[in-house]
Amino acid sequence: MNQHAQRLTGRPDAAIIEAVRTSIAARFGNRAVTSPAVREQHGSTLTWVENQPPDIVVYPASTDEVAWLVDLCAARLVPVIPFGTGTSFEGHVNAPFGGVTIDTAMMKRVIAVHAEDLSCVVEPGLTRKELNAHLRDQGVFFPIDPGADASLGGMASTRASGTNAVRYGTMKDNVLALTVVMPDARIVKTSRRAKKTAAGYDLTRLFIGAEGTLGVITEITLKLYGIPEAISGGVCPFPSVRQACDAVIATIQSGLPVARIELLDALQVKACNVYSKLSLPETPMLFVEFHGTEAGVREQSERFGEIAAEFEGGPFEWATSPEERNRLWQARHDVYWASFVLRPGAKAVPTDVCVPISRLADCVEETQRDIEATGLVAPIVGHVGDGNFHVGVLADPGDPREVAALEGFLERLVRRALAMDGTCTGEHGVGQYKMKYLLEEHPPATLDLMRQIKRAIDPKNIMNPGKMIAV
Numbered sequence: 001m002n003q004h005a006q007r008l009t010g011r012p013d014a015a016i017i018e019a020v021r022t023s024i025a026a027r028f029g030n031r032a033v034t035s036p037a038v039r040e041q042h043g044s045t046l047t048w049v050e051n052q053p054p055d056i057v058v059y060p061a062s063t064d065e066v067a068w069l070v071d072l073c074a075a076r077l078v079p080v081i082p083f084g085t086g087t088s089f090e091g092h093v094n095a096p097f098g099g100v101t102i103d104t105a106m107m108k109r110v111i112a113v114h115a116e117d118l119s120c121v122v123e124p125g126l127t128r129k130e131l132n133a134h135l136r137d138q139g140v141f142f143p144i145d146p147g148a149d150a151s152l153g154g155m156a157s158t159r160a161s162g163t164n165a166v167r168y169g170t171m172k173d174n175v176l177a178l179t180v181v182m183p184d185a186r187i188v189k190t191s192r193r194a195k196k197t198a199a200g201y202d203l204t205r206l207f208i209g210a211e212g213t214l215g216v217i218t219e220i221t222l223k224l225y226g227i228p229e230a231i232s233g234g235v236c237p238f239p240s241v242r243q244a245c246d247a248v249i250a251t252i253q254s255g256l257p258v259a260r261i262e263l264l265d266a267l268q269v270k271a272c273n274v275y276s277k278l279s280l281p282e283t284p285m286l287f288v289e290f291h292g293t294e295a296g297v298r299e300q301s302e303r304f305g306e307i308a309a310e311f312e313g314g315p316f317e318w319a320t321s322p323e324e325r326n327r328l329w330q331a332r333h334d335v336y337w338a339s340f341v342l343r344p345g346a347k348a349v350p351t352d353v354c355v356p357i358s359r360l361a362d363c364v365e366e367t368q369r370d371i372e373a374t375g376l377v378a379p380i381v382g383h384v385g386d387g388n389f390h391v392g393v394l395a396d397p398g399d400p401r402e403v404a405a406l407e408g409f410l411e412r413l414v415r416r417a418l419a420m421d422g423t424c425t426g427e428h429g430v431g432q433y434k435m436k437y438l439l440e441e442h443p444p445a446t447l448d449l450m451r452q453i454k455r456a457i458d459p460k461n462i463m464n465p466g467k468m469i470a471v
Contacts, residue, residue, distance in 0.1 A: 008077045008461045011097045016076050017055045020100065023072055024058055031059040031106070042083055042093060042101045046336075048349045048397055049091035049432055054081055054101040061106045063179060063187055063218040070216065071185035073100055073462055080183075081464050082212040084154025085127065087146075089350050090431030092158065092211050096466040102216055104153050110134050111219065118224045119176060119193055124153020124217050131222075140224040143168040146427070147333040153217045159209030161427035163332065166252070166385030167259040167291065168225065170427070172208045179219035180207055183458040193221055206453070211429055212464040214457050232297040233260070233289035233325045234318030236308045237281045241265055241368065241380075243311040244284045245361035248384045250307050252357060256300055260289040261385040262332055265368070267342065268379035268392075275338035276331035286384075287332050288316070289325070335381050339392045343377050346394040351410060353417035354388040354426025363420055364389060367413060374409050388426035415440070430468050438469060 024032045033039075039053035060066045073080050079099025086093055095101065104125035111121040115138045122131060127149045132141050144155060146162035154160075156178065161170040168174065177191035190203040207214055238244035241263070248261055264272065264285045272278055286308070290300040305316035319325060331338070339348055355363045364380060371378045371391075382389025391413065395406045414424045414437050424430075424437035438447060450469050454461075461471060 006077060007459065008079060008097065008465055012076065012078050012099070016078065017098060020072060020076055020078050021056050024056060024069070024100070027068065028058055028060070028065075031061075033057045033059075039101075042081075042086065042095075042103065044091045044094040044432075046087060046350075047089050047091055047433070048347055048395075049094060052094040052096045054079075054095035055098045057083075057101045057103055059103050059106045063181065066102060066181045066216050066218050067185045067187055069100060069102060070181050070183065074184055074460060077460060077462060079462050079465050080216065082153070082157065082216045084124065084151030084157070085149065087148035087150045088154065088158055088431065089428050090425070090433045092429060092431040092464075092467060094432060094466075096432070099462075104151060104218075107153075107218065113138060113140075114193065115140050115224070117193065118226070119221060120224055121193075121219060121221050122152055123219060124151060124156070126152050128152060128155065135224065139227055141227050142174070142222055143225055144171055144174055147336075152220055152222070156208050156217055156220055157210065157212050158429040159427070161383060161386075161388065163260045163262055163329070163383060165383055165388075166261055167257065172205055174223045175204055175208055175220060176223060177221040178204055178207055178217055180215040180217055182215045183460060183463050187218075188215070191221075195223075209429070211431065211468050213454060213468045214463060216463075228291035230294045230297045231259075231289060231291050231322075231325065232301045232318050233287070233328065234301070234316060235280060235328060236286045236288060236305075236313050236316040238284045238286065238308070238311065238313040241284045241364050242361045243313060244286050245364060245384060247286065247308050247311040247313050249357055249360065250310065251304060252385060254303075254307065256303055256307070257290070257292070258288060258300070258304070258385060259291040260287065262287040263364075263380070263382045263384040263389065264332070264335070265364075265380040267377075268335055268339070268381050271338040271342050271379055272331045272335065274341045276327075276334055278328075278331055286313070287328060288318070289329075332381075335379070336392060339379055339394060342379065343394040346377070347397050349393040349395055349406060349410075350390060350428070351393070351413065352388060352390040352426050352428045353413060353422055353424060354386070355417050355420045355422030357384075357387040359420040359422070360384060360387050360389070363416060363422070366416055367391065370409060370412055370416075374405050376405060376409060378409075383426075386426070387422070432467055435467070435469065
């Protein structure tokens with residue numbers, strides 16, 4: 001590939017954008033939208049990063065249409081920003097250089113289900129809930145559950161995780177193959193449906209977590225799992241966050257096959273009680289779930305109750321009725337919206353870090369002390385089975401003193417995690433906001449390799465520019 005190709009370094013000229021708009025409108029008709037409201041919706045919406053809308057939003061319906069759009073943009077050095085449902089938090093879908101947002105909302109087909117092989121092939125605009133509704137009658141399901149009803153293409157692009165990761169892994173563990181439109185409009189298939197391969201470079205995982213900076217994902221081959229015979233779950237209060245975290249560590253180290261184990265601090269429980277109309281004790285709380293046979297989940301639940309009691313937790317109240325479980329987990333998934341009851345009118349700034357599980361209690365406790373000392377309102381929730389936790393800071397972006405306190409807190413949070421051999425983001429991704437922290441997390445040689453990969457695959461720098469890593 002030509003390493004000396006002309007590269008995008010700023011916003012394209014207005015005449016170029018107008019020519020691209022005209023060509024796209026001729027091809028896509030009313031599937032090409034330039035209204036300010038729609039463009040703004042496709043900027044960054046769930047973050048405090050400034051909204052930077054694209055020049056045009058297009059809704060393709062096939063891989064070939066995506067390839068046509070990319071070819072048009074590549075010829076004119078116009079940015080291409082892939083878009084799923086817009087639920088990411090770090091400015092992934094902003095268009096700092098303008099350009100064309102490719103919204104995959106019309107690419108929702110379930111192309112094939114191979115229930116006997118526990119796999120399926122889908123288009124990127126399909127959401128995880130839509131997929132599981134389609135699969136329900138076939139006795140299989142897709143387990144990755146980041147909370148929001150995110151698109152599967154977005155989940156692959158951000159290497160999403162979620163509440164089930166402790167048992168089923170993350171997106172990188174559950175994608176078998178991808179079809180990707182490259183920055184030069186070539187269509188590449190990264191692998192086949194076989195559960196494992198040793199044939200060449202692992203291109204599939206190169207694109208998982210690339211946040212749209214290397215190409216546009218247009219088909220995804222996913223692993224599926226049999227629907228468990230029985231599911232039990234419930235809640236377990238603890239006197240302190242440390243005791244809850246220590247119970248998690250003991251549970252994981254004992255080999256107990258927990259499917260979900262989530263931490264809510266006392267402030268987050270308070271918010272959930274109000275928003276989701278629960279009546280939980282306002283103390284640190286673990287939400288836990290087990291999957292398996294009737295006898296297995298009963299035994300696992302009883303054993304977890306015993307472990308919790310060793311750390312002064314309990315009682316562990318568990319239930320097998322779907323209605324009761326769903327009510328609890330819906331409350332867990334609604335924590336972002338629930339947090340606003342703690343400070344109506346504030347802006348939520350959600351962030352995450354991940355540390356080795358042995359350092360989880362230290363990191364969460366130090367973070368709570370930092371929140372108290374800084375005077376912020378910031379509930380904590382986490383996928384603590386793998387050391388990942390989230391802080392949702394509620395702040396007034398119009399108050400300079402508060403913004404300064406928030407920025408200082410966020411920097412200390414990341415550096416705290418890095419000092420414990422953790423990462424600046426366990427699942428939210430890098431986007432725009434966390435680019436600066438890659439400089440601290442990775443040595444120069446690692447960042448240089450990332451840049452070389454980006455430049456080799458996208459020499460014109462048109463794929464979601466201004467994200468992940470500066471090139």
